[in-house]
Amino acid sequence: MSKLTTRSISQPVESLLKACFRGDVVQWPGESAAFRQEVLDVLHQHAIAPLLLFHHDQAAVLQNWPSSLLQALKKIAKQEAVREMVWEEELKSVLCTMKERGILPILTKGTAFSYTLYPKMGLRPRSDVDLLIAKEQSELVAELMREIGYDSQFEQAGDFLSSQTSFSKSGKLGVTQYFDIHRQISNASLPFSRALSYPELMDRAVDIPALGSNARTLSNVDALLYACFHRAGHYAYEGEHLIWLYDIHLLVEGMSDDELSSFFEKAREMRILGACADAILSAQAWFNTKLSTGFSEKLTSSLQADASIEYIADGRLTGIKRRAWLEANELGTWRERFRLYYEKLFPPAKYMVWRYGIKNRAFLPFYYCYRLFFAIYVLIKG
Structure with a gap:
């Protein structure tokens, strides 16, 4: 099994949080401000602060924890609940508009889980809404999103690099809303996506009544x-x-x-x-x-x-190298493998601008060189 403690979570914090999620009553270990900040950072970075607070409310597992930490958790939870309300209203509107155009999306990942698995609004933080659509409707969906005020962050960048188009719009209460429109289920593997195609996923999809008649998710x-x-x-x-x-x-x-x-x-x-x-x-x-x-x-x-x-x-470099090898090995032909590496090394300019936050397109050649030399570095050091 993967070693969880090597990824930015210290052993004391890991032990503390595991005890909390087991439902144990956890006494706060000391008064170290640094430790308190580390716990808060981990909860925030891993998007589990509202969950921990929910466990506290349900089972009083955080007895004697610092009031400042509990207040910080309550603030995060409140922000997520507000974001959820804004997102829900917009999502229902987008899904309704899609239905009028004959577009039948499948909600995946965080948003779908929020409405089908979690017991309370705001417990499943996320940065965007993921929708899987029929590949042949990609242009129709992009046109619709622009009509209702969304800007595309980057256009389609090839099936091997990114099978999605991302859209954003400033919404109510200053909440920026993001939609990732996927034309295949996974960016990480074309063979995986071929094994779980949109038509067969749609055949097994289940409704999400809380989001209206055009809301469904994976079985x-x-x-x-x-x-x-x-x-x-x-x-x-x-x-x-x-x-x-x-x-x-x-x-x-x-x-x-x-x-x-x-x-x-x-x-x-x-x-x-x-x-x-x-x-x-x-x-x-x-x-x-x-x-x-x-x-x-x-x-x-x-x-x-x-x-x-x-x-x-x-190890990041080892992981990136092994992922690249696995992706290529899963593909059936050398032509597909060439396309995989070409798309990853030389993406479209608009993708590069989005990916690296490039302000001046004159610097694009530098970033392409950086991408190429990083790939070589991973190959040697990974």
């Missing part, structure tokens, strides 16, 4: 496959992200034995069982996910079932 099995693989695909660049593990924790606890069995066989078939097993066992280590003894043993014995466990490599 539990598909959602868990995606959540586990999404975590693996981003691990080299971002390390562990606890809110993603909590999504997995809630998904697993809400699934039937038949669904878990179907998930296991599908993950094996897609050759991502190693990464999926690591994700679920990591969620269990953090959040005490309830797993049957038999299922837990199956996961543990499957950690090395395939090469996908290589996505969960400690």
Whole structure:
């Protein structure tokens, strides 16, 4: 299993938070201002501050914690609740407009989980809304988003680099709203996306009544496959992200034995069982996910079932190098492998401007050179 403590969380903070999420009554360990700030930073960076406060309200697990820390958590939770209200109103409007144009999106990741897994508004912080659409409707959706006031952050950059177009707009109360429109399920792997295409995901999709008649999301099995693989695909660049593990924790606890069995066989078939097993066992280590003894043993014995466990490599350069190798190895032809590396090394200019925050396009050649030399550095040092 991946070593969680190497990714910006110290052992004392990890032990403290794990105890909290087990529901233990946790006495605050001392009066160190530095430790208090570290706890707050981890909760904020990993987007679990509202969750911890919710656990406090439910089970009084934070007895004797510093009042300043609890006040900071309440402030974050309030901000997230306000953001959620603004986002919900806008999301319903966008989905309704899409329905009028014959566009049937599938909500994925954080927004979908917020309305299907979490018990209260504002407990699932996120930076954007992810919508999967039929590939042939990409231009129609882009046109619609611009009509209703959204600006595109970057256009399509090729299926191997980024299969999404991102849009943003300033909304009510100063909340900027972001939509990522995906024409395939994953940016991390074209073979993964081919195995979970929009038509078959739509056949199994389930409604989200709270968001209106044009709101649907992935089935539990598909959602868990995606959540586990999404975590693996981003691990080299971002390390562990606890809110993603909590999504997995809630998904697993809400699934039937038949669904878990179907998930296991599908993950094996897609050759991502190693990464999926690591994700679920990591969620269990953090959040005490309830797993049957038999299922837990199956996961543990499957950690090395395939090469996908290589996505969960400690060390950023090593992880990036192994991810690049895995992506190329999954592709069927040398032509596709060439396209993969070409798109990653030489993206469209607008993508580069967005990715690096370039203010003056005259500096574009420098950033292309930087991207190329970084790839060489990863190849040598990773």
